Amino acid sequence: MTQEKKRGLIPVIECWEEIPCNPCKDACPFGAIRIEGEMTNLPIFEEALCKSCKKCVFICPGQAIYMLDEDYTESEGRILFPYEFRPLPEKDAMATGLNRQGQPVCPVKILEVDLKTSYKMTPLVTIAVPKEHLKEVRFIQLPGGEG
Numbered sequence: 001m002t003q004e005k006k007r008g009l010i011p012v013i014e015c016w017e018e019i020p021c022n023p024c025k026d027a028c029p030f031g032a033i034r035i036e037g038e039m040t041n042l043p044i045f046e047e048a049l050c051k052s053c054k055k056c057v058f059i060c061p062g063q064a065i066y067m068l069d070e071d072y073t074e075s076e077g078r079i080l081f082p083y084e085f086r087p088l089p090e091k092d093a094m095a096t097g098l099n100r101q102g103q104p105v106c107p108v109k110i111l112e113v114d115l116k117t118s119y120k121m122t123p124l125v126t127i128a129v130p131k132e133h134l135k136e137v138r139f140i141q142l143p144g145g146e147g
């Protein structure tokens with residue numbers, strides 16, 4: 001029996017404003033993001049070309065791109081996003097997952113704080129999120145702190 005390979009983290013582009021901007025397209029080494037016609041048109045993502053290199057995530061000046069893995073474990077997915085606040089979260093710590101309106105959704109676990117691929121001192125944080133809340137959670141709040 002063949003087992004389908006897990007896809008892993010793939011970008012989700014939440015870029016809704018038609019502004020003259022295209023660093024995500026230029027940053028992608030594999031042509032997985034294109035902007036057709038005018039520079040103000042919205043970016044188009046082609047998953048089949050994406051190698052999950054994360055460049056588009058940290059290059060976007062509007063933090064409009066995050067990455068989503070729907071099958072991290074049986075019960076959890078992962079999301080990865082740029083994190084500009086200080087102090088930084090700590091690996092394996094718990095935090096509160098926030099939705100796009102900044103409201104608390106559920107507890108989440110910090111899986112990784114990636115400073116290696118950072119751009120302009122903005123690390124990439126990866127968290128585990130219960131699958132039932134995976135499409136809601138977009139950011140985190142640390143215990144007793146900002147986020």
Ligand code: SF4
Pocket residue numbers: 011027028029030031032033049050051052053054055056057
């Ligand atoms: S993760 Fe890398 S390969 Fe995928 S769209 Fe972004 S820049 Fe391109």
Ligand code: SF4
Pocket residue numbers: 013014015021022023024025043059060061062063064065
């Ligand atoms: S870099 Fe970010 S804000 Fe600019 S077009 Fe790409 S996704 Fe939108």
